[in-house]
Amino acid sequence: MDLSRALQIVSSTDPGMVRAHNEDAVVSDPAHGIVVLADGMGGYNAGEVASGMATTVIATEVAQALASVNPQDVDPQTRRPQAESLLREQILKANTSIHQAAQSQPQYAGMGTTLVTCLFYDNRMMVAHLGDSRLYRMRDGALTQVTRDHSLLQEQIDSGLLTPEQAKTAQHKNLVTKALGIDPSVEPEIREYRTAPGDIYLLCSDGLCDMVSDEDIGMALEALGANLELAAQQLVQMANDNGGRDNVSVILVRVLREYPAARGVIARFFAWLK
């Protein structure tokens, strides 16, 4: 099912004001309803390699897998939608490729990447993430953070050791507790959400949310929601105006209309039974 008429997708990535390299990578596939954002880490250009591998492998492999599987069908083994198993499988595949590259080539040793990816299908989306790249949702004028960072800071907030206010000025914002490609196996956090026409989804690397407050992000999406292209540029620009200390990447997805899965075949099958 072609989703490019139901989803408007715009992305932007920028090295920022300080870094020479852009270690972020973004890929979107509107027809299959796939968006992937990764923030790589590792010496020399290894970060770029890791994030590039993650985005390409996941986007192409998921698109390929969708040819033979309906994401909305229930996986008989896990009793969860096929989309979840499919996403997990492809993320593990990307993890293996990155990990093996890191093991076999000394210049890539220790590389890894954060990840946030959404697969849209049947008026829903399956969201998987690792590390501190985030997904936000703008609905009815309110901006909500959908994913929770896998970071030391978030753990400290969760356990009550830090208040969100203290966290804003904390020094160790950079320590993530999960990432793709670091270990031979990885357990991504995968969740399903309902989408509604009019929703705007923002996937971003920490270069945006560290430099721009959630309030300002919400304000930009509210004011510029009508022009997604401009909104993406504005977000990157705000991060750079505030110092742009890290690479900044954003993907914006607007749900234009309902996109229920075609259930014609099943409906006809049940009709035939009767």
Added chain:
Amino acid sequence: MAKLILSMDGLVLKEIPLVKERTTIGRKPHNDIQIDNLAVSGEHAVIVTILNDSFLEDLGSTNGTLVNGNAVKKHFLQNNDIVELGKYKLKYLAEPGQQPAATAADFEKTMVLRPSAMKAAQDQARAMAGGTHGQPQPQAAEAARASAAQQAAASAASTGTASATEKEKSPAASPGATAPMTAPSTAAAASAAATASLPPAATSAAPAVPKSGQILGAIQILSGGNAGKELELAKPLTTLGKPGVQVAVLTRRPQGYFLTHVEGAKQPTVNGQSIGAAPHMLKDHDVIEIAGVKMEYFVKS
């Protein structure tokens, strides 16, 4: 022990261990490091050493003190820093084996906090907490996390240059990331104060804290029902116009204010000229026309 190596024109003159808490540098003989040269002030600078850290402070010298080519008043000395006083150079060498302190840059690169580092630190904390068995005390656990964070950063720093990889390697299960995350809406991000796009001019809220160096502008409505009204542009973004008809946004940036077309078939005009699709930088007393309403932009402060 940290030391300084004094040299001139590439010739090493002296090696000075930093034994005292205050090591003074100057032309006069009572200084710990005397440099008899007219370019050096009588009391030129001092190095304060506390444990393994040394700080350099210029004592208001006539010709100043350079560290790695930059003039400094106060400086936290790092291994291999070159301090220059006139033609004389002092190279700072930290105590061998001492890991350099994590620098600010180390806290900006994303790193994976390896569970093994946390485990080691936790054991350490457990020992500190008086050898309590089983689960470490909450404070101890916290100390463990903090020290794990420091270790991770320090290990990154110890790999030397910025280009080195910033991760440790060794597998283990993450003790931290356990509890399954609950409801998705956590840090329920304070949504922006709704941009109540009143035609023709719109958003105003509690004035944001002005950023230093940024100019503050305002617009005054010249025509239409709200003529005469003034709107301070304190927020990073202000929308203007009628939604669905013609909307533009005023963005506040370090360079000044920019007007950008957002939606509508017609682009807004500035001093009678259409601005096109690209952002247009505003000058003091520019007249903007949008959705049939004229307004003047001016700089307040």
